[in-house]
Amino acid sequence: MSAPDPAAPRTASDDEIASVEEQLRLLFVRVRAVWKEAAAAVHPDLQPVGYKILSAIVRRGPMHAGAIAAELEIDKSVVSRQIRHLQALGLAVGVSDPNDGRARFIQPTPQAIESVGQKSSRMQRQLYGKLRNWTAGDVEELARLLARLTGDVMLADDFDDDAPEPEITRSAD
Template identity: 30%
Template sequence: MTGETAPVAARDEADPVAVIEVQAAVLTRNFELLRRRSGFDSQLDRAGYLLLLALDSLGPSDIGTLAAALGLDPSTVGRQVAAAEGKGLVTRNPDPQDRRRSVVTASPDGLARMAELSVARQRRTTKMLAGWSVEDLAQLARMFTRYNEEVAHHYFTGIDQVGCAAPHDQPKHSTAEDDS
């Protein structure tokens, strides 16, 4: 074996949705492969990275705001914040206006680690896609953004390009068939 794998093909390559479905599965596998082989998670896991990205964009925020921005349940974000706080990536302090709530702030170390990871990931992507034209890179960026916006539109409260809440459309309720 040469280390390369044969591309996985859709059963009906004439059907764009069938091709997208298969390629999305392959893309997910490839992202997981890149994550495992890069060692980036030893620096900062995906949940911590996205939490810090949201805090960098929003500024100090409460759990509810972060949950809406990330498209996650507040209890999930609360656990992510606790884990990040334990690693010194964020601080949590009582809200001066409402002491029942906490305000989460990215720590300088957290922001530095987020920035370092972003640079490393961008370097890896630049190297991997070095043969692509600027137009192809821009098109891929637009398509990833558009895809993520559609996922957000259908399943979350709406997110923008940095993973933070956008003020449009409420989530649509799907049936069990829609989620399969």
């Protein structure tokens, strides 16, 4: 058996991975807060999941409910309820699919397009403003690492429920 190559990069420790996990948790908490604030800015009765759906149809244009569910990875029943709620709030309308009269596209109202656009541009300005204070190399590295993590993350369908739990050990500092 040969000795480990001292020039080879070491793998991350459980403590280092736990630190990344904590930072992702904090980021997700903040993102949920932003979605909640954005939803309330569009309409006081709009829920964050409704805002995500509304943002998708503002960004992509009219969509079938199934396409919305697939894109956002949200249960179809939740999408259906939220679409009814968006319609009741006057933020979305259903229009017939010209290729299939039985199917309906969901499209945003002009009011929704304006409201979501204003909120999105504010959030985008804030992100750009913060990242403009970083070096170009740091921003490029963040994008590269996020893309790598996104590509490596296993989807819920990929998890093997019968697989043994990994043993997590933390170093004593």
